[in-house]
Amino acid sequence: MNVLEIKNVHKTLGKRAIIKGIDLSVKEGEIFGFLGPNGAGKTTTIRMLVGLITQTRGDIVICGHNLIKEKEKALKDVGAVVENPELYKYLSGKENLVQIARIRKASMRQVNELVKLVGLEERINDKVGKYSLGMKQRLGLAAALIGNPKLLILDEPTNGLDPSGILEFRAVIKKAAKEKGMAVFISSHILSEVQNLCDRVAFINNGLIQSIEEIKGQNISTDKDSVTLISTTDKDMVLKVIKNIPYVIESKLEGKEINILLEKNMSSKLIKKLVSENIDICEFYKNRQGLEERYMELMEGGIK
Structure with a gap:
């Protein structure tokens, strides 16, 4: 109610x-x-x-x-x-x-x-x-x-x-x-x-x-990175590649987006790996994991 x-x-x-x-x-x-x-x-x-x-x-x-x-x-x-x-x-x-x-x-x-x-x-x-x-x-x-x-x-x-x-x-x-x-x-x-x-x-x-x-249940861990990938390549193939990467903890397809949780500071290494596998990346960004970062993103025009 x-x-x-x-x-x-x-x-x-x-x-x-x-x-x-x-x-x-x-x-x-x-x-x-x-x-x-x-x-x-x-x-x-x-x-x-x-x-x-x-x-x-x-x-x-x-x-x-x-x-x-x-x-x-x-x-x-x-x-x-x-x-x-x-x-x-x-x-x-x-x-x-x-x-x-x-x-x-x-x-x-x-x-x-x-x-x-x-x-x-x-x-x-x-x-x-x-x-x-x-x-x-x-x-x-x-x-x-x-x-x-x-x-x-x-x-x-x-x-x-x-x-x-x-x-x-x-x-x-x-x-x-x-x-x-x-x-x-x-x-x-x-x-x-x-x-x-x-x-x-x-x-x-x-x-x-x-x-x-x-905001309840948000993952605000400081020892992991959460990123979102949008690709034109076949999504099932992308998920298969990602799951075989040792520093990727988990990955999930949600609509057009693939949400990925990986070890800290491994984002650039992940991008290089995906490019080497001929995966076309349209968009790749780090998710904000705290309310302060989200606030800055919305109020101050911060970059995701």
């Missing part, structure tokens, strides 16, 4: 088109990453998703409810931390959570569970004005999780967290997604964290989605 659907959404400010027609969806229990450079449209998209601004045209649907036509029903199922968490600095962390729990009709038991979940037990009764940035992020996450929302929207959620805090955050998000079936939409500039956390990722640039890709 799709918890979030964005359908041909545009946003124009004055004469400037910020978002130029984007489409994406997030399923129940899925952690979805949203990546792009500064000014690409990430924050504008998130502000539309939480109802802070309205799209110029297109539809945003949350749990079957159109955000414009049924705003209250749509946002009822949303928890969010957008930019810096909005908290009352003169209240304690606990008092902040209690206020939100009353609005969402959540129990004190859940509030106490969330305090423990985000690791704020020792400081929860301190005034928020005394909190560090990382502590505010933890409290903001706890606030967003009150009432078990079906869609959790997070904008740079690990900002200010130390390494142990990031690991704890990752565990909390994975648990919410997998055990509670919560859909998570997360924007972050920490690509390695997105790689470790997300199931799919969308790359946005200049107001347009450049690509939406699965």
Whole structure:
């Protein structure tokens, strides 16, 4: 089931088109990453998703409810931390959570569970004005999780967290997604964290989605090379030649492409071998094996 659907959404400010027609969806229990450079449209998209601004045209649907036509029903199922968490600095962390729990009709038991979940037990009764940035992020996450929302929207959620805090955050998000079936939409500039956390990722640039890709289970090994070969020569013959090459670990035909996994730094040797076997090579390129490389490829015009 799709918890979030964005359908041909545009946003124009004055004469400037910020978002130029984007489409994406997030399923129940899925952690979805949203990546792009500064000014690409990430924050504008998130502000539309939480109802802070309205799209110029297109539809945003949350749990079957159109955000414009049924705003209250749509946002009822949303928890969010957008930019810096909005908290009352003169209240304690606990008092902040209690206020939100009353609005969402959540129990004190859940509030106490969330305090423990985000690791704020020792400081929860301190005034928020005394909190560090990382502590505010933890409290903001706890606030967003009150009432078990079906869609959790997070904008740079690990900002200010130390390494142990990031690991704890990752565990909390994975648990919410997998055990509670919560859909998570997360924007972050920490690509390695997105790689470790997300199931799919969308790359946005200049107001347009450049690509939406699965990232779970990607082979990001550093001791092997993954390459793709496109040849005009008979594919079965090409596969036969490749399989007899000792430094080729595996090969697979997928449509017109032959995907090859080989030992590190053997690409040039493989090309020479294929040419010596009279194989006509139309295209040969190294596959990007990490999110950072893929990001650079899409955003910076990198070469495959």
